[in-house]
Amino acid sequence: MQVNTSKRTELIDITGNVKRHVTESGVKNGICIVSTMHTTTAIFINENEQGLVADILSVLEKIIPEGAGYQHDRIDNNAAAHLRAVMLGNSESIPVRDGRLVLGTWQSVFLAELDGPRKRNIDITVIGRN
Incomplete structure (x- = not known):
């Protein structure tokens, strides 16, 4: 997908x-694995409520601020995006039933863009029985 x-950073x-x-997979019972193909994006599950989304973005900025003297910034000035992606993780496994x-x-699956705007590829693998 x-x-x-x-945006530079968005959920x-x-x-x-x-x-x-x-x-579309036809799988009735199994597991769905959602993973990002990029080191400056993340996949996570949480509630899609406007205030919470804003809070998540705010906390990421407070914990890992842009331009805080990271060594990787010498290469392409996106170290904060990489570090935030490490915190959030690159995949989620979700059961499939019926x-x-x-x-x-209240759970939703999110892509966290941490170094945008860009075209991002997400892998969705569904494994199981029909």
């Missing part, structure tokens, strides 16, 4: 696309 991002809800891939993702009521 390809996602076009529009994009990709739950609908992941659900579509599960449906042909559907097993997510809690």
